[in-house]
Amino acid sequence: MPTNTAKTPLTLLGLGSMGTALGRAWLAAGHPLTVWNRTASRAEGLPVEVAATAAEAVAANRLVVVCLLDDDSVEKTLAEADLRGKDLVNLVTSTPARARARATWAEERGARYLDGGIMAVPPMIGVPAAGPYVFYSGSQALFEEHRDTLAAPADARYVGPDAGHAALHDVALLSAMYGMFAGVSHAYALVRGEGIAPTSLAPLLTNWLAAMAGSIEGTARRLESGDYTTGVVSNLAMQVAGKATLLGTAEEQGVSTELLLPYFDLMERRLAGGAVEEDLTGLVDLLRG
Ligand code: NDP
DSSP states (O other), X not given: OOOOOOOOOEXXXXXXXXXXXXXXXXXXXXXXXXXXXXXXXXXXXXXXXXXXXXXXXXXXXXXXXXXXXXXXXXXXXXXXXXXXXXXXXXXXXOOHHHHHHHHHHHXXXXXXXXXXXXXXXXXXXXXXXXXXXXXXXEOHHHHHHHHHHHTTTSEEEEOOSOTTHHHHHHHHHHHHHHHHHHHHHXXXXXXXXXXXXXHHHHHHHHHHHHHHTTHHXXXXXXXXXXXXXXXXXXXXXXXXXXXXXXXXXXXXXXXXXXXXXXXXXXXXXXXXXXXXXXXXXXXXXXXXX
16 A cells, blocks of 8 residues: 655744754755745755745745744744744744743744754754754644654654743753853862863763762652652751862862852751751752742
8 A cells, every 4th residue: 555655844944053954854854845044045055945035935834943043033034924824833942931922922823833942952963863852842733743744853852732841941951051061160170280181080070970960860859749858868967068178179279169159058048947957959949939
């Protein structure tokens, strides 16, 4: 029996670094592609239909993927487009509130809307072994219908109907990443100029951070149970007592304490509130105010 193997055609708005990587992945997977980019020359050499305007590109296909710089460029680019009956997938990194507002904006114009948060850099796109994925939230019907197409460049993970939740997951992961980067910057600064090669510290840091990442699940379980003390291994009182050593070492080494201090301040505030037997879980509540 003949089977229909035709791949869904789609429109892609934006051929920056990420848009180009996505476009190449869809082409490699056999999807016919119509593109528009403000600077048209970026499409040169790609086997795609190049639309003269964003509105024309949107008119070409039901599935329209947007990968522009920011939310303002999305608003400008789609101003003249007829979105009625379109399935709009917006991969622009945004805040949850802006994603929700964009969903309402698109739905008022007659489109189904899915917001996406890309957890990858361009070289990972289309390379499953590199582990790229995209958080999606918004219209579940849109997601289910186009799941295979969306999964061609990067694994597709649906996180719920609230259009803001893809952005929220994205930014939560990025925020944790910057906390880690801050610690790594501080660690390299401590050993700099001491005859310790950064390349000798690197594998030690990598292994230590990987081992400490084991605490992430425990924090989640404590947050869900509300019990912040049972089974605590490194209590807050002990950790706060270590502050003098960590800050003292930074001062001895002539390294700024500006990255470490705010976190120790939080720990001290939680401890002052009586959380002697807790670990760091209670800081989450302190941050929520
Ligand atoms: P680039 O800076 O490489 O490309 C930006 C794109 O937006 C280009 O197509 C540019 O067009 C277009 N653009 C900028 N301003 C306007 C405007 N006012 N009107 C119309 N088009 C405009 O960015 P990326 O491709 O790297 O990023 C795109 C999105 O992907 C961003 O939201 C980013 O946060 C997200 N992302 C990127 C990652 C990365 O590592 N690159 C990782 C995860 C997410 P032109 O070519 O004409 O300048």
